[in-house]
Amino acid sequence: MKTVKGFASATVGNVACGFDVLGFAITEPGDEVTLTLLDERKKDCPVSIASITGDGGALPLDPKKNTSSFVVLKFLEYIRTHKGVDFSGHISLELKKNLPLSSGMGSSAASAAAALVAANELLGQPCTKMELVHFAIEGERVACGSAHADNAAPAILGNFVLIRSYTPLDLITIPPPKDLFCTLVHPHTELRTSFARSVLPRAIPLKTAIQQWGNVGALITGLLTSDYELIGRSLVDVVAEPKRAPLIPGFFDVKQAALDAGALGCSIAGSGPSLFAFSSSEKTAREAGNAMQQAFLSPKTNLDSDMWVSRICSEGAKIL
Structure with missing residues (x-):
């Protein structure tokens, strides 16, 4: 037997104005996937969870319906047909979720990315x-019905990733x-990606x-020139945020709290309900995060939250 453990961190998709074409990864938290290679195949499927x-208990154990195992099946199919790798064994998968589900933090992308680097x-390494x-x-x-890359690509590649084209990718x-720092605040509520996408306009x-x-x-x-002021004034989303903001309790108060604390800008992380803010120092990023958490705790919303401050x-995704 051989065992490998992969890790992939949370990501923020859209990045305000970059709907479905821009995303970035932070350093933590993240999901872990451990794969064990067995000599003999079990049943008809080469991967089991x-x-x-x-x-x-929310995620399916069926390997064809779980994101982390599904991508490994696709990977095995590809290396057999395109890389000449004759895989006849079996892979047993263990998934440790450290990212909350339906959070806007790229939870499904992290599981997939960790599984793929491990496989x-x-x-x-074919x-x-x-x-x-x-x-x-x-x-x-598989996770949300839409094959978007703004979480998946940075989860694997790191940095900011711009998707210039989907066909071809x-x-x-x-x-x-x-000196760019991200504050990520996750209120203890869920917003399913499929629902958050359903409220978006079909034409603008x-x-x-x-x-x-x-x-x-x-x-x-602004990113390429390290112009922090330009980064801040560009974090304006006139397409998705106006439709999704009402789905997040206290959104406008939380965003204003981040700005008042000195953040460069603040918007919805992915499809929400998490919010992210950019700052030009770690000190400001933490102050913004504390202010955002206090705003979520206001009597109007009364929501606990988790907060992370991270460089990009x-x-x-990496091997642990």
Whole structure:
């Protein structure tokens, strides 16, 4: 038997104005997936789930329905047909969920990314990390019905990732400014990605689209030039945030609390309910996080929350 453990951290998709085309990874928290290679195949499926912890029993044990095992099945199929790897054994999978479900923190992407780097290591690294992204995206389709890459790609690659095109997939990694810190606050409530997507408009006015394009271009420019003020004023989402904000209790008060504490900008992490804020120092990032948590605790919302302060993760998914 051979055992490998993979880790992938939380990610923030959309990054305000970059709906479905921009995301980034932080350093913690993250999910762990342990794969054990057995000599003999069990039943008809080459992958089985031995255990899942930290999910409260919510995730399926069927390997074809669980994101972490599903992407490993896709990986095995690919290396057999495209890499000439004749895999005839069996992989037993253990998933440790450290990310809350339906949180906007890229929970499904982290499980998929951790499983994929572990599977790749287990079988001699037949694929590059960029190749692994394709399987992680398919895992998102299983998790929420939409094969988006703004969580899956940074979960594997790290840094900021811009998705220039989905067909064909064209990803651009962008290293973060050295003093950029992310505050991530998760209120103790759930918002399912599928529902959060259902409230979005199917068409937007040209004027709105132009505003969004301008903000995306400016945000990328701010990241590449370490212009923190430009980063802050570009974190404006005129497409998704106006529709999703009412789904998050206390959203406007929490966002204003972050800004009042000195954050560069604040918006919804992925589809929510978590919020993220950018700051140009760790001290400000922690002050913003404390203010956001206090705002969630106001009598109007009365929600406990968890808070993390992190630099942008440059490594991506890794072997522990």
